[in-house]
Amino acid sequence: MRRPPERRVVLADVARLAGTSEATASRALKHDPRIGETTRAAVHAAAAKLGYVPNAAARSLRAKRTHILGLLLDDLADPVHAKVAAGFEEAAASQGYAVFIMTGLHDPAREQRALTAFVEHRADGIVVASCVSDPADVLSRVPADHVIFVQPDYPALAGGADVPARGVLRTDDAAGVAATVRHLVERGYRRITYVGPGSWSSNAWRLTAATAAMKELGQGPINFIDVAVDAWRDASAVALTLTADPPDAVLCYDDKLALGLLDALRSTNLVVPDDLAVVGFDGIPAARQSWPRLTTVDVPSVDVGRRAVEMLMASVREGRNPISEVMPVRLVVGDSTPPRAARAARRSTRETVAASKGSGS
Amino acid sequence: MRRPPERRVVLADVARLAGTSEATASRALKHDPRIGETTRAAVHAAAAKLGYVPNAAARSLRAKRTHILGLLLDDLADPVHAKVAAGFEEAAASQGYAVFIMTGLHDPAREQRALTAFVEHRADGIVVASCVSDPADVLSRVPADHVIFVQPDYPALAGGADVPARGVLRTDDAAGVAATVRHLVERGYRRITYVGPGSWSSNAWRLTAATAAMKELGQGPINFIDVAVDAWRDASAVALTLTADPPDAVLCYDDKLALGLLDALRSTNLVVPDDLAVVGFDGIPAARQSWPRLTTVDVPSVDVGRRAVEMLMASVREGRNPISEVMPVRLVVGDSTPPRAARAARRSTRETVAASKGSGS
DNA sequence: AGCTTCCGCGCAACCGATTGCACAAGTCAC
């Protein structure tokens, strides 16, 4: 069943078969009211018979609209980013847009190339979901009225007042962290340690928010353990540090880190949650299936992707000024942060059963 | 800092500023050896000054090559698919290709629309990583010499002999399942149950492979528990079925299901792995951090994505005939399938400590 | 019959870049 489509079918072919001009064929295909019913039917029949598919490049060349959206993010293999991409793609597709998805992989050069690709292809809109490049850099190579930033770790943009872009979409990380801290304190935890990649600005934000929340609750400072980004696969170093002087609870930058830590702690004498509470961030699926079930902050990643598309569309249609939006996050309490009283009870039970060593308060 | 780029810069603008014709400017920009050094420098300077970015649509209209690749998959939120996408994007980008990624979300209509979008935009190559549509359907709306199938659940394509497409890339699921079964039998497990979505053909393949492997090892048949696709979030029904008449081990269609089952089993009196061994499939990150650590089959998803691009490229360049490739998978032994002897020992320990109920062999 | 309207359709320009071919200098040889 070899098909011989040496040459793609073009509009001229359809017009010829239908016995009309290209202009008429073009109009007939898009249901221009000026075209008669007979002609329209003939053209559609011809198009169907030939398997005609219009050339988007030619069309957009004239129309100056490509119906393409570009999405730049760090890494598709990361569940959070993948979810943003999923929401983005879903929303875009349902509006009839095709999406270029490109990853920066934390490499500024790659990011620049991706952005250039978007601009070359004249994407109608661009969303930078995450990148290591300075947003100002991004704006210098992209039409400012095309881009929306998601989660920009950039004070100037966070203000949102006069963003040199279509808009900014953030998740309320600070509120999420604050809720977490409040939750921990309410449950009786006092000595809290924060673990995260010190070199990331989003990390700095969360740490700051945590510290502020503690202060507001009249609690002491937060201890910080810096973890190298490429060392995440092995959270055992962190686990080791923790055993030296165990805090009451550990706040992790994200779930991936928290789950790694949970795993690493299993080979120490610190039992979670009996000796140590652990909290994550992001609400990835694995956090719901871990043991103990992780207390974390649910970030509506899919909705973020979806919302970014909506903002873009609204902005394109209404030509509105930069919009700044914040998506709410939600604390999800799991089993990794039980009330401290219950925790103490369980620990003593454990000690009785195991009949081995005990530890200080 | 408002920029007034009312009109995008076009080649004519560059040519005008450089004092040459468009033809010369075009050649100068792509380092045509016929253009003099002086002129070239002038053109490049002008382009840089104006921030000129060539219009890909116009270029490809003429060149008949778009430098675009299309990837169709089920769902970006699924970690396995996301990894394929990640590898695909990475490989494509490094070859200077932009990628359309679109998801079918298990909806044939969406898939058709996605494919149409790829064709409209004249993607140089298309990879169907996964879809629910019949491959024959896919081929009917896509130039056959453009598409590569990944994991086609389609006997006719699996043969690979005269595939009406550029090629087929499969992962060796059958070998993976066989290795798993062998592993279980070696470790003393005999009564094995397979759990998976009965309506998926890839599921049927795996079940068949498992049954065949059991037979080859001189073992009895495999029990099958069908699980509805949309019920995965709640594996408790499966857990319940298992408690009624517990097998020695459970083979799950994939890790997601296995992890859900692990979680659901925690609220039953069946302890994994003491009473029941559990095996997954795919090797998603969460499987390494579960407790107990899941025995699973590592599928090189990222490599699959990467390889698909390479196949496409090779095929485009060399105009070769359909290629069929199979990627090897690897059994990863975790803690969910300990040797049965050790398992029995641990169980008795547990029974002694808990001093409660016991169960038959 | 003559004139206005309306309907259906085609001509040709246009979008922005690429490229075959030809033309204008400049160099060298005879």
Next chain:
DNA sequence: GTGACTTGTGCAATCGGTTGCGCGGAAGCT
């Protein structure tokens, strides 16, 4: 001083649709 070549550039066609404008003919009106 004229012809053969080399070098550097420009003209114009081309890719595949879209669209402003105008034209021919049928219908409606006086």
